[in-house]
Amino acid sequence: MELHDVWFVLIAILWIGYFFLEGFDFGIGILTKGLARGRTERRVLINTIGPVWDGNEVWLLSAGGATFAAFPEWYATLFSGFYLPLLIILLCLIVRGVAFEYRAKRPEERWQTNWEHAIFWTSLVPAVLWGVAFGNIVRGVKIDAHKEYVGNFWDLLNPYAILGGLVTLTLFTFHGAVFASLKTVGDVRVRARKAALGLGLVAAAFALGFLIWTQADKGDGSSLVAMIVAVVALVGAIGAIKVGREGWSFALSGITIAAAVAMLFLTMFPNVMPSSLNADWSLTVSNASSSPYTLKIMTWCAAVATPIVLLYQSWTYWVFRKRIGTQHIADAAH
C-alpha cells in the first residue's frame, strides 16, 4: 500500500467523521420544525448539539484541507467543478453557524423566529446537497484530458445523484432523531423515538435503492461487504429504537453512515473522481496526489493529531452527557 492509498483511506475517514457527526447536527436542525412543539422544545433540540456542532463541522474543514494537501488535483477539480452547489453549501454553513450563536442573543420574537427558520433550511439544504455531490463523484462527471470539469450545473442533477441526496437527507434526519431520543428527556424524547422509527423506514427504502444501484453499477466484492454492513446496521438501528435501546440505535445508525460512505469510496478506488467522458481522464490516487514527501509529512501530522482530536472530542461528549429537557432551558435570553 503506497502513501497515496493511505491518504485515500484517511480522506474517507475524515468524510465519515464529518457525516457521522454533522449528520446528526443536520438532522437536529431539520427536526426543529417537525418534531419540536413550540420554542422551548426547539431550544431543547438545538441545545443537544449546542456545545459540539462547531467541533463537528471542523471535520469538513479537515477533509477539505487534507484533500488540498494530499490530492491537490482532486481539490481543484472538485471545488471548481461543483462551483454552484458548493457555493450554496458554504452560504448555508455561514448562516447556520451564525444562527446558532445569535438566535438567543435578542429577545424579539421576529429575530428568534427568523433564525429558527434559518436553522431549519440551512440544515436541510446541505444535507441534500452533500448526497448529490457524492452521488456525482461516484457516478463520474464530465472531466476532460486536463482534469477540468466541463459539464454544467444541470448535469449534476441526474436521478442517481438526486437519489443520493434523498439518502443523505433521510439518513441524517433519522440519525438526528435517534440522537435526539438519546439526549433529551420528557415528551420530546418520546416523540423523537416515534419519529425515528418512521424516518428510519423511509431512509432504509431510499438507502437500499441507492446502495443496490451503486453496487450493480460499480460494485465489487469489498463494496458488497460494506453494503451488507450498512444495510444490516440500518435494520439494527431501526429495531433498536423500536425496543427503546437508544444508545445502540445511535451507534448502529452511525455505523450505517460510516459503512455507506466506505462503500462509495471502495467503488471508486483507485479513482478519486472518475471521468464519464473517458476512463483515461479520471483523477486517480496516483495522478491527483501530492509528492511522496508531502504525503509523508501529512501522514505524520494525521497520525499524531487525529487520535488526540478523537480523545478530546469524546471527552466533550462525556462532559455534556446529561440529557436535556424543557426544565433545563432558562426563560431569559442571554
Place this chain on the structure above:
Amino acid sequence: MDSTMVMALAPETLARWQFGITTVYHFLFVPLTISLAAVTAILETAWVRTGKEHYLRATKFWGKLFLINIAMGVVTGIVQEFQFGMNWSDYSRFVGDIFGAPLAFEALIAFFFESTFIGLWIFGWDKLPKKLHCATIWMVSIGTILSAYFIMAANSFMQHPVGYRIVERDGVKRAELTDFVAVLTQETVLVNFWHVISASILVGGAFLTGIAIFHLRKKQHIRTMRMSLRLGLVTAMVGTLLTVVSADTLGKVMYEQQPMKMSAAEALWDNEKPAPFSLFAYGDVSKGHNTVAIEIPGILSFLAKNNFNAEIPGINDINKAEQDSFGPGDYRPNIPTAYWSYRWMIGFGGVSMALCTAGLWLTRRKFWLAPAHRTGEDDVPKLMLTKNKELTPKLGNWWWRLSQWTLIFPLIGISWGWIFTETGRQPWVVYGVLRTRDAVSPGVSQGEVITSLIVFTLIYAILAVIEVKLMVKYVKQGPPELTEADLNPPTKIGGPGSGADSGDASDADRPMAFSY
C-alpha cells in the same frame, strides 16, 4: 465592450475582488478573536486566582463580545478553506503540494482545538470546575495563535517561496515541496507572524480601551471598566512596542525579498542614494514619475538598510531588472494602491499607538503622582500630566473622546496592511514563480464568479449589520450581574445531576447556566 470594461470583468479581476472582499472581511474578525481570547483567558485566570468578583464580571462581559465576534470569524473562515479550489484551481494544482499542508495542519491542529474547546467554554460554566473551565479558554487562545501561524506560513510562501522545486508531471509543471521545515520557519514567516500577532494585540488593547472609556465617560460599571481600561492600555502598549519592532524588521526583510513592493509603497520611481521617506506624492504612473512629492531625506534608506546613505532601487529600475529575468511585461503593482494603503496602515496604527501610550501615562494609578490625585478603584481616573498637574479639561475631553474612537483604528490599519502586502506583490501570486493571471480557474464561467461575488458580498454586508448591532447592544448593556450559580461553580466534571451519585432531583432539573 471597451477595454476597461473587459479588464474589469476579466476572470482574474473578478476572482481577485472576491478573494479580497472575503479575506479582508474574514480578517476583521481574526485579530479581535486572537486578542479577545487571550484577554478573556487572562481575566478568567485573575478570577480563579483572586476570587474577586469584578474579574468574573469582566470575563463574562469581554467573553460575550468575544463570542459574538468569533462566530463570524469561524463561519467566514469556512469560505477560506474552499475558495482556493473554487476560483483558483490552477493555483491549487500548481502549489497544492506545498500550500495545502499548512492549511491541513491548521484544520487538524488549530481548528479542532478552537472549535471543541470553545463549545466547552460556552456551555461549561455549570459543567466544569473553575480551573478546568479556565483552561478551556486558554486552549481556545492557543488554537487561535496556532491557526495564525500556519496561515502565515502559507502566505509567506506566496511572498517568498522556499523549500520547493519545479517538477514536470504528465506534461504539466508544478511546484513540489522539498523542505517543509524551511516553509514553516523561514524568516518571512517568523517576521510576518510576529507582525500579525503584535498588531492583533494592539487591536485588542484599543478595543478594550475604547469600550471601557465609553462606560467610564457615562460613569457606569466603574470598577470593572477602570480595570479593563488599564488592561486595555497595557495591552495596547505591549502591542505597540512589538508592532513597531516587527514592522521595522519586516520592512527590511521585504526590501531584500520584494524591493518592488517597498519602492511602490514610497512611490520611489528611480534609484536614489540616499532615498527619502515620502509624506505625500502625486504622480503619473504611465510616465513613471511623481509630479508632486513631499519628502524627508535619508529616512527610507535608514528604514530599509539601517544606513542613512544606502542606495534604494526605484520602481522603474526594478521593473527593468524583472523584465530581464522573467521576460517582457509590466512587473509593477498598482502604485497608488500600494502607496496609500501603506500610509493608511501606518496612520491608523500610529494614531491608536499614540493615544494609548498617552493614556497609559495619563491614567496611571500611583507612579509619580501626588497622593491627593490618586483615585480609588471605584472612581474614574484623573488624567494627570505630571505629579501635581492635571491635563486641562479641554485636552482631557479630547483624549477621552478620541481614545473611545481608537477602538477600531488598528483594525482598519490591519486591513490596509493586508491590502498593501497582497496587492503590492502583484502581478505575482507566488512571487517570481506564478503569475496571478495563470492561477485562476479556467473552467469556472464569468457568470459563476459574478454570482458568487455578489452573493458573498451581500450576505457579508447583511451579517456585518447584524453583528455590529449585536455588539453595540451588548457593549451598552455592560457587565452582567452575577448569579448564585456564577459564584458557585461546580466542583466536579459534568456538574450537578450528571452522575448516578448526583444530588437531589431539584439539582438535576436546574436550568443550564447557558443555553442557545
